[in-house]
Amino acid sequence: MSDEPRDPKLTDAEDQWLDRMLDAAAPIEPSAALRRVVAEIPLRHPRRESAVERGFGLPAYVMSFGLLAALAILSIGAWVGSQADVLSDVAVIDDGDAGQADDAWEELAVLAFADELDEELVP
């Protein structure tokens, strides 16, 4: 095995010389056309926001009002949902009276359509 290091370092003089050599490489500047194209990217590629982000094209106060209305509807829905037990009790009571209601309806129907009206009108 050689005692020589696997990655021998450059001497200081070589380092300085190499830096000067690298600096001798031709300078590179972006072209005017590239500068223009890059500057115009925001104009050529407008950001695409979602319909929600754009507020569907509506003014902010309209969107705020809509949001409040939606919240109000949701609140009412939640309250109605919380009353579900009470409503079901009411429904059970209605079912118990169903037979009587049908009889009353028959009587009303007779009067309404005046099925026996001719007999009553006979002199």
Place this chain on the structure above:
Amino acid sequence: MSHALTLPFGVDALPVVLAHAGGASRRGTDALVAGDDDALMLQVSKGDPAAYRALAERYLAGIVRYATRMLGDQAEAEDVAQETFLRLWRDAGRYEARGHKPSTWLYRVAHNLCIDRLRARRPETEVDEQHGSDRTSAPVADKELAAHVTAALAQLPERQRAAIALVHYEEKSLEEAGLVLGCAAGAVESLLARGRRSLREQLAAFYRDGVSNP
């Protein structure tokens, strides 16, 4: 500061472009131009064209230099730079700092685009053979010397070339270069050492006891 559109891409041009694009106020623009990169990046993520232009003005030249060193072709490098800044505009919202600078992110995007192009190029030669191994001990003109240095750089493996381009030409720290290349600072140091040694050998014809050209 003049309001006239004196430069196609200068600070003076910003109010004019902004008036067209419906961007921030003039006072806001001045603040943005003077702002740090993180603040500008945040503004870009919100869709502010003035902040985008301030960042582009700062880093366009560096990205073009870096891509040209990597690809050896300025026209192709300008395509890479354009794509890099398009991504800055489009994808700034997805940028997450994680302690890294926006400039590091830009160089990393450009680096990845360069690597993609280099991979697509293979197995074609990456080196201009005219200068690749042509060595002479005669004094050479600056232009010719520059061509030799460029050719020697082009012959390096891409990661060594990237390390030299980032650390020597773009004056990045080893840590920053590591973030761009996706490796540790120690690995960048090793890439640099190997690259410089290789360059020293390739350009040996110009070396005379450390006092030769240039």
